Amino acid sequence: MYFKMFKAQGLAHLSYMLGNQGSAIIVDPKRDIEEYLEAAQAEGLKIEYILETHRQEDFIMGSAGLQAITGAKIVGGSHEIFNHCDLNLKEKQTLEVGNFTFKVFDTPGHTPESVCYALYLQDKEQCWGVFTGDALFIGDTGRTDLIDPDKTKENAFLLYDSINKKLKPLGEQTLLFPAHGSGSVCGGALASYDRSTLGFELGYNPVFTMSRDEFARHKLHERIPKPPYFELMEEINLNGGKAISGAPSNIEVLSPEMLKEKTKSNGVIIDTRLPEAFASGHIEGSYSVWLEGLAVFGGWILEEDTYVYLVMERESDLEKSFEFLSRLGVGKIKGFLAGGFEAWRDKGLPIEASGYIPVSKLKDGWDDCLIYDVREINEYEDEGHIPGSRHCYVGHLEDCIDEANIPHDQKIVVTCTVGHRGGLGTSIFLRKGYKNVHNLAGGMKAWNQLNLKTEGAQ
């Protein structure tokens, strides 16, 4: 028996490959499928089944691409969203592969079509593990506001019942294999570990420790932003996603002059260096999105066909950047700046800078500045914020600025948890023509380390 968990950075998406008697099964594949193909070849396994727990909304699925190459059968539940599947399993129907028996359970709540697959090993009566998709995470559950924010509560009830009535009976011994794991850039209540059991979750996961009503209130309180590209995903994933086109090695190498020319009329520049480097100097008009952040925030600032030009710390970051945007299915990387920002700088081309201020500086004065906290609303409200700071989630900042009508010479400080989203926020202000914009070094983490005053912490 072969078992491997694949973790995609940034989204912290988890997918799985199981092998048995020469056959491999992939659960919830990501779009960049090379890893699966290579692992299967190295193990001498033929990929025969692709199991989908639900239609993913935060990345393009790899089912269609994998099927095109391997001929594997796509398996889903019985909801019409699974119409693209080759095999639609109804509640409690089973799929046998070698010594494995997968048993399907309809577990709506996160999305209406969600299913879980309980895996039984040969001759063993008890369930070994369960693939839960976005229904049940370690320490958390999937959001219930996604399909219709007005039905968050109803969906929370649905989810509560799905998990308590269908998964809980699988037994405390059951290993948990969800579709998202620790380390998501976006924060959230997921545990910091990627191994757990149903029994362990019983002790502290809200879906088990709360009453049905408490749980619904808890979900209502979540208010997680929904990036604009989710709608695109939903459409593409109706067909099991689509294969990646292009390759990082095909991306054009640009000189500073060529970059200038290319971006004159079309496309955006994304600077993937760390916020400190961006603050000292960068190309005017560029977004600051640190490398790992691209995996998430690319989905907020790019549309499917936006032309993207990269300014990177190291040329070897190109592959990861390509991978991150490919998963989201947004942006077309048309080129990168050869030699990075240094090449631009050494040509004497115009450099823009922003401020980067330590917490110590902000606390002593700067009364005249306007502080924007660009974290999620729950982080702002529940974890405390700097007194007097305004809130606007970084993904909505462009609109906020347009509405706020602030004079362009106003001194602005942007903050988040440690300064990454703050860097993006800073670059958005700069793009809007603000000249006196500063990123708070270390963000709220540094602020709290110094025990400075906050408002609103629970």
Next chain:
Amino acid sequence: MYFKMFKAQGLAHLSYMLGNQGSAIIVDPKRDIEEYLEAAQAEGLKIEYILETHRQEDFIMGSAGLQAITGAKIVGGSHEIFNHCDLNLKEKQTLEVGNFTFKVFDTPGHTPESVCYALYLQDKEQCWGVFTGDALFIGDTGRTDLIDPDKTKENAFLLYDSINKKLKPLGEQTLLFPAHGSGSVCGGALASYDRSTLGFELGYNPVFTMSRDEFARHKLHERIPKPPYFELMEEINLNGGKAISGAPSNIEVLSPEMLKEKTKSNGVIIDTRLPEAFASGHIEGSYSVWLEGLAVFGGWILEEDTYVYLVMERESDLEKSFEFLSRLGVGKIKGFLAGGFEAWRDKGLPIEASGYIPVSKLKDGWDDCLIYDVREINEYEDEGHIPGSRHCYVGHLEDCIDEANIPHDQKIVVTCTVGHRGGLGTSIFLRKGYKNVHNLAGGMKAWNQLNLKTEGAQ
């Protein structure tokens, strides 16, 4: 929180690194510690504790080596075998590291000093996982004949009680982290998967499904060979093992003539190619041990200071060979043949060959041959063997041959499960001066695929 399982090929030894608030803990480290050091650096963790579940007997432990570099504290139980530890924990004593609480349980049976470490995460009442060393495996338990074969039964009782009285109460949800996993070369009853829970084991692990007496009988029946190097290990590991000296890149490159010269008076040649290639042609006097097999069978044919000369399929196999023998602590690799067997062959130097016969040939006649089955005694007895075949475990074959007094021109066929240990057996016969020796292609697996007659299967 950081969690990583490290699996050492060959021995299928499992060790673990956990990280938390900047501190790392290593459980049961292997001797080649680079992997731990690199992972810790990559994660920004300082290795502060090394937990030993027991004194390993099948490989040199990495505790002493790790401590020399990192200054980490070695932690063990309260038995005197743990005297080299910096911290000796008594039954139910705890060790706190960041958010982790490790609770120790004395679990004798496999060895008298064995302990298990139950891990509790911050604020969670239930045990998250337990590090069981060689007490409890997935699907199996540690052998109880190791310290004193005459006390196998008593130790089985001890082990049974340790597991049922101390581990079982940790709860069904508890993840299992043993010191050996699937894929051990030696076979055995370990499951083919490396993830399980106490609850899942309840359903099928003999230590839970059998009565105390049944279990003792079961352990008495195991009869696993004990390689001679175990005694060396026991001595070295009393001090937490010792650091590796040397490095693969320091091993001497030899021409055929130099190899001939060097091995004239001292040292053994090990040919790590697959048995098929060995059969066609090899250097007289060499042992046939396929690459992965070196991780185990090196311990049967080598002593601590034996000089070893390698003939390899590819020069890149040197690193693995070095690693395998370093773990066992036997053999000093003094050189390898540049260009492999081909270089020897192209010089027109003498080549020895052995036979390699398909099952189809053996079944039709060959009445005059003597068949040696070199698997473990339980494999021979319980899984069926070729009618008329003699048994002698490959690790004891040198002695068996000496005692058996077979004429040197006798036609001999060696078999095992698929032909790897058969290759080693063949080479041992050749080294003893037998001229008409054949390895059975595919071994008992091929024999059974053709539904040929066997004796003794249960």
Next chain:
Amino acid sequence: MYFKMFKAQGLAHLSYMLGNQGSAIIVDPKRDIEEYLEAAQAEGLKIEYILETHRQEDFIMGSAGLQAITGAKIVGGSHEIFNHCDLNLKEKQTLEVGNFTFKVFDTPGHTPESVCYALYLQDKEQCWGVFTGDALFIGDTGRTDLIDPDKTKENAFLLYDSINKKLKPLGEQTLLFPAHGSGSVCGGALASYDRSTLGFELGYNPVFTMSRDEFARHKLHERIPKPPYFELMEEINLNGGKAISGAPSNIEVLSPEMLKEKTKSNGVIIDTRLPEAFASGHIEGSYSVWLEGLAVFGGWILEEDTYVYLVMERESDLEKSFEFLSRLGVGKIKGFLAGGFEAWRDKGLPIEASGYIPVSKLKDGWDDCLIYDVREINEYEDEGHIPGSRHCYVGHLEDCIDEANIPHDQKIVVTCTVGHRGGLGTSIFLRKGYKNVHNLAGGMKAWNQLNLKTEGAQ
């Protein structure tokens, strides 16, 4: 300035990347172009020109593939064979790229269109280096029999004049950058080093040390075989080659049963293990072509659309196998046997074996055997062969056997230089139904090491 030589294993093809002020130039690219794209990106260079010295006949060119991705201009001489180029340079015309000046010289002889590119660096009067394609190698020259064997002599005169009149005047200091280098599997008179100068060649390269007539006689004597796939290449390369389709990761993983099924009606099995392993056991009907040999001998046994199934020593050899066949443009790899030959063997499926005999055995008797020497005719004639052995080049062996009408039970020994081509020869005899076929271990190299009698050496 950036300069890198790329050496393709097997064919020992050399290509070059030069960089300068942000622009890269590639000379004579191979079909697998990833290496160029990655190097250019890592150096921040934009590939702008692809220089072709001539239409390659032994591999599919990478020009068309590179152009499709980078938009680079393809550059060639003025002969009509270069009609697919974007830029056709006449004798002594120059191409300026940054600080580089390339000057073209028509150097027919190997092929009618052949040109060389002399490279001058900024402000330097003397030629720095010259890209000679297949006109001038280190220690050797290109074959002159390729286009029309009846005009070998005329072409030799042409080549002699091209090199002596056009290249020699570039000066002794000129670095030599040919399209083939040391280590060609096929042997030949190329030097064993890849760096030389025109001045150094003057001292020993036949094209400089011989008179015009001596040189023509020398070329007439060469008699190098011409593989059947060359004609295919010539056609494809009229268009600058074509891009690779597919990828190694897309190749199907096969169980023994599936392999059996797939190859029943269509396709060939190639066993890329070393000849020793092949001799002990292999699947009936398979060709024996050692991994590196695939880069050359694939072109002799495969046609463009032959379905290929691989049996490999290690699964990681798949990538190289794919690369080798892709370069030649022959064979479609449809699958590989998971677990290699061992998987087949362990199923008890029928195994075929051949003999593998040491030289010592052959010299003492074996009078009844028929020896086939499958080296090139020049190796057979000029370097000595075993008295009484027949000659047939391995690439022509299928036809030879058909014509020779030898009884199927005849004892046959196949030999070559060391035993690799001998392995292929052995497998060809087996495929023709011969049952008593043996590969000579170490071939003529081992034979000569023992100072055994040969015929025909010069």
Next chain:
Amino acid sequence: MYFKMFKAQGLAHLSYMLGNQGSAIIVDPKRDIEEYLEAAQAEGLKIEYILETHRQEDFIMGSAGLQAITGAKIVGGSHEIFNHCDLNLKEKQTLEVGNFTFKVFDTPGHTPESVCYALYLQDKEQCWGVFTGDALFIGDTGRTDLIDPDKTKENAFLLYDSINKKLKPLGEQTLLFPAHGSGSVCGGALASYDRSTLGFELGYNPVFTMSRDEFARHKLHERIPKPPYFELMEEINLNGGKAISGAPSNIEVLSPEMLKEKTKSNGVIIDTRLPEAFASGHIEGSYSVWLEGLAVFGGWILEEDTYVYLVMERESDLEKSFEFLSRLGVGKIKGFLAGGFEAWRDKGLPIEASGYIPVSKLKDGWDDCLIYDVREINEYEDEGHIPGSRHCYVGHLEDCIDEANIPHDQKIVVTCTVGHRGGLGTSIFLRKGYKNVHNLAGGMKAWNQLNLKTEGAQ
């Protein structure tokens, strides 16, 4: 025949491995010898000779370390500085290894003991290539002021004669293999390519195009700084260098608090991020040395036993940092900051910043600032500098500042070619207590791109 050039980043040191009939020869090895050992093993070569062209002064030689492992013989000339060698060759004496003949020539000038090794291949009369150490580079020659600045002229005469009388006669065809190549961080007149011939050098290398007197004047004008660690090297290299102790994986992982504690009383912090990131924020007291620059500037700021603590962009930079300092033989890396500068920042620990100003800002005003140009004196004088700027080489800046007695609130701008050495200069000013220090973005390259006024350009 095997030939490989090894290029060490930073110092652009070139070393060579040649192989032939199973024996390898290494010329001028660097201290980190793993690459040689691995290449030799991969090629099946036994390292038998180590050739030294002279006692290196800018890095610790690998001869002693290589010999300790391989037992190879160290070969040098007949000067007493080569007393540690096993084999001392006199002028025109030869060393035969397989088909190679190395012929030694005394070529003093750079250093008194310098020799060159001319390599002849079997049966070839002409010299194939010559290993020139620091006597003759591509486009340049070794400095002649090193041993005694007062004898720069005499040594220039010596060097001129060595090269013209001994090397030139080897012939225009001779390949050039010097000990330093293109890409040296320090600048200098070396060509940007690493392949050349004696004949090609004749056309433009000053040692050939100038008269003896012109050449001496040319060398007198060079004025290259001599780092303090050179004296240490000279002593250590009298014994053929010494082996590296320690390994990157043994370096301690530090939390911000631990770093603070450790550096309180002893040791320096080096921040290897790019100057832009350093400018925005860094730990007080740290040196700014970009990663590649460590290979050179480590030698200016560190002594043999200085404790070094690293703050790096990425944890994977540790290996390179270790390698760079090991080559120089200065500094003991005792730890690195886990999580880099971000970890420090997120703790709210004090952050220091410096200015980073674009050229455009400087040109329009800033009349009150003091500009320090920290390039080499020749760069400052010959290539033009900002009117009014002071010169002090970055390596001497600590002393300059002490002498200059500038008020601590003076506004200071530091510049160099593009801003890397400027970053180091900035950090040195900060360490001296200056509070208003700025690095000029893009340095003189950006300044010149805008065609701004300079003084002193030739």
